[in-house]
Amino acid sequence: MTPKLAAIFTSHWNVYQKIITYNYMRHREMAAHSSEIFAGVKTRTPLKVLDLGCGDAQPIIPRLQQQPVASYTGYDLSEVALQFAQENLSKVNCITQLRQAPMQQFDEIEEGTFDVIHSSYAIHHLQQHEMRAILQSCFTRLDDGxxxxxxxxxxxxxxxxxxxxxxxxxxxxxTWQMITPGEQEEVFYHMRQYDFPVPANDMAGWAEDIGFTVTTHRVDRLHTMLVLKK
Ligand SMILES: C[S@@+](CC[C@H](N)C(=O)[O-])C[C@H]1O[C@@H](n2cnc3c(N)ncnc32)[C@H](O)[C@@H]1O
Known part of the structure; x- marks a missing residue:
């Protein structure tokens, strides 16, 4: 069964675009750090990149332009977001594949391995057993390094x-002054219904048990990046 998706990711994608524009979820700081991570990957050139819950792919595009990339594969459930992604990715000089499918199914659908697997503000939509399973699949589908x-x-x-x-x-x-009260209500509803964040230390522990080496980069009390190296 395809998981249910909140309206903010279907008909109201413009609200999420405003959240990115005004950096309310610290996309800029995350981008600066992930730029260094991408640059440090030495598995092969050009890179094969998988993005789980890619949305409109806008925030990751500079990473696909900073160094040679062979392919970018993005998974998302939202048709609207993927339409924007298609348009945004036209600027990128690599093979792009977009799949409207649950990220939990990537391991059944994809062939081969990846150098970088990226997932931004999407895994908290999964249940804990799904998070652990997807971490295991990602470990299996990453190249050494x-x-x-x-x-x-x-x-x-x-x-x-x-x-x-x-x-x-x-x-x-x-702090989200550019998001109207009505739009904020929509975000609150979305969070109460669809968000299931776990402690970062729990996810880091699951990843270490699988075999990853984990570094935690906390941008602020509410927004964090885990870097899981194989
Ligand atoms: C907060 S947005 C993040 C988008 C983008 N990665 C970013 O950082 O701007 C979360 C995205 O995850 C997608 N999503 C939620 N659950 C999903 C699932 N089970 N499989 C694939 N995509 C999912 C939503 O449709 C939405 O586009």
């Missing part, structure tokens, strides 16, 4: 899900 970059929202250790969500919502009310 390859890297998985997980940008996401994470609870703090011991913090209940509801407390994290309400803390995030308080932050939105205080």
């Amino acid at each position: 390859g890297v998985m970059i997980v940008v996401d929202i994470f609870r703090n250790d011991g913090q209940p899900r509801e407390d994290y969500i309400e803390e995030y919502i308080d932050n939105i009310k205080a």
Whole structure:
């Protein structure tokens, strides 16, 4: 069964575009760090890149232009986001493949291995058993020396899900001034219904058990990148 998708990722993608434009989820800081990670991958040139929950692919495009890339494969459930992705990726000089499918199924659909697997603000939509399974699939499908970059929202250790969500919502009310009150309500509904962040230390521990070497890069209390090296 295809998972249900929130309206903010279907009919109201423009709200998410505003969130990126005003850097409310720290995409700029994440991009600066992931630029260094991409540059450090020495598996092969050009790189094969997989992006899980790619959205409109806008934030990753500079990474695909900074060094030789053979292919970019993006997974997303949202038709609207993938239409924007198609348009945005026309600037990129590599083979691009977009799949409207659950990221949980990439291992059944794709052939071969990747040098970089990227997932930004998407894995928190999965349940914990799915997160662990996708980390295992990613480990299997990365070349030796390859890297998985997980940008996401994470609870703090011991913090209940509801407390994290309400803390995030308080932050939105205080700082997301360019998002109208009506749009904010939509984000709050989305978070309460669809977001299931885990503590970063839990995900790091699962990844280490699988065989990854993990580095945690905390941009601020609410936004974190895990770098998982094979
Ligand atoms: C917050 S957006 C992030 C988009 C982009 N990666 C970024 O950082 O700007 C989350 C994306 O994950 C997608 N998504 C949610 N659950 C998914 C799933 N199970 N499989 C594939 N995509 C999913 C949504 O459609 C949405 O485009």
